[in-house]
Amino acid sequence: MMMAKKWAKFLRDFENFKAACVPWENKIKAIESQFGSSVASYFLFLRWMYGVNMVLFILTFSLIMLPEYLWGLPYGSLPRKTVPRAEEASAANFGVLYDFNGLAQYSILFYGYYDNKRTIGWMNFRLPLSYFLVGIMSIGYSFLVVLKAMTKNIGDDGGGDDNTFNFSWKVFTSWDYLIGNPETADNKFNSITMNFKEAIIEERAAQVEENVHLIRFLRFLANFFVFLTLGGSGYLIFWAVKRSQEFAQQDPDTLGWWEKNEMNMVMSLLGMFCPTLFDLFAELEDYHPLIALKWLLGRIFALLLGNLYVFILALMDEINNKIEEEKLVKANITLWEANMIKAYNASLSGNSTGPPFFVHPADVPRGPCWETMVGQEFVRLTVSDVLTTYVTILVGDFLRACFVRFCNYCWCWDLEYGYPSYTEFDISGNVLALIFNQGMIWMGSFFAPSLPGINILRLHTSMYFQCWAVMCCNVPEARVFKASRSNNFYLGMLLLILFLSTMPVLYMIVSLPPSFDCGPFSGKNRMFEVIGETLEHDFPSWMAKILRQLSNPGLVIAVVLVMALTIYYLNATAKGQKAANLDLKKKMKQLPQLVASSVPRYAGGPEGLFTLLFKTSHFWKGQEHKHCEVAVPLFP
């Protein structure tokens, strides 16, 4: 008996501990009580992303970066691990490091540093295999986790239950009887009030009529402008990319800061200003606020997607250039090697007291490394994105709030109520920025294993910085709308971005030849050949035969067909079950009417009814698993 009690106490304490370990819970609760659930949903999303990135970081750090650091050859031992002689003088300059060139480029942060030896260290850790598998596993894990979150939220939606007793539940179950702190209570009152206002607006908006033709014309006009904006932004990026290619041909010292960072700045600025334009055009459309929000999100999504893909096209251009360059460099290297061999033979046959023949790794001519270049581009883009976001928040939110607060005393009109007033927290913009950032991480982490780590730092500081900014400079929105009750809309977009960002990576892995002079796959014809190599060397031969049979096209087609059929079957079952669910609900609605008309009222009043209920509730505990239709005859 004592043991059972102690065990129960231990479990309770453990639950409390687990609840206390959840990071930033108090911050998010404070925001929730002041701004409502929609703003808090952004921070919950941020925290969830942090968790996903943490797992990706642990994978890349422990399986790629750490083994290389512990057991790989140190800096300076191989040509690929050394800064070339020409760049050595400036390798440690801040400007160079900020661009992730110089010492930063020749380190475990990027693909090019890794050696292509099959095993390293005393444990025979297979680094190329691990690099490849971690890349694939990160993608697989990301898909799994996003899908899992989406399916969990489908359950939350309840299949339509929310709308049956919407207001009743708001009235009777929204007060949290646990609250004992006056300030929290204040916040809870505010949040309940806002919740009611939200529901009332939704209710009212459903009852208004409109003038059809004018509305249609205005909507067409708005879409036309949006199209123009999207086209304009695409062209701007294309032009910036062409210019950056021209700059790459010139001498770096003649370029100012703007020219060097033009590409990234253009992308970040477009991402900042175009959404405000879209908002402006949406004024013409006059949709219900929820639908307008969805349109806005869709347009911002299209904008950011277009930008990302133009960027990738530009990168592919660069990659192809580098691959062409490789052929020339290979020819040069063969010449150089021939010279070195001559010199080496000369030193052997010559004076034996002369200095031993030795070529410093920094002097060896290097081949171009397109993978490191891709990694660098993504890292630079991420860093510039972060900086732009922080600067925007500081200037747009904080300075504006300071200006409104302090200049209000000596200004002609009321700054706080009129223009510019305090900023509202832009949920959709922030969520989309987060999603696209994650897309870039997914694209770039194969070529720059440090990218998840950089993102973790970024999300961590973002959390604190944005929490502070929101509580300090923003005001709750006047119109409170969430794009989706259960965050499924955002998760859907995240899934789409995941799919779209892993496609270029997979394409590059499967069809581009790895650079011959850098990275764990150098010397192979294609990156995935590392799997074949492992099968040959590390697995018994019969297993290799079996696996080769498995990749037989006939078998693969059969498997794909079976999967398609399973999907179709599950889809049909789900539809059927939803219909059955709705049917049961209808029956349940009619049940109280049937019961109330058939049961006489008790003479004992509420107490008698209460005793009866108490008895039936005890009875119910034993009968919990019975079907609800049994309830009718048992009620009297």
Added chain:
Amino acid sequence: MGNKQSVFTHEQLEAYQDNPFRQRIAQVFSDDGDGHMTLDNFLDMFSVMSEMAPRDLKAYYAFKIYDFNDDGYICAWDLEQTVTKLTRGELSAEEVSLVCEKVLGEADGDHDGRLSLEDFQNMILRAPDFLSTFHIRI
């Protein structure tokens, strides 16, 4: 709790809660309905509000708490009182009456213009957060 009285006044309870329904809770659980609770009443209150209490019991007592005029039904006036207390008067009268109409429309199964115990239970037992909000942890 300090003093060694056998009866608890609702002024003393007020110091411990910011609950908008604190007076109703005290009234419902006290013997004479005036808000003074004995130890037995106090224990009853915590036992109903604890995590272990069955849903039906909680639903019954919730009904009694929200029935401000103690007539065995939650009528429109009771609903208005509830909503006003929940929002601390921040909603306009028009909004409050809209909310009350909606609630009656949704939950009133026998269409008599007020919620009986069965209507209330039918509605509240399906609510996902009823159990988690209607409880006090000691």
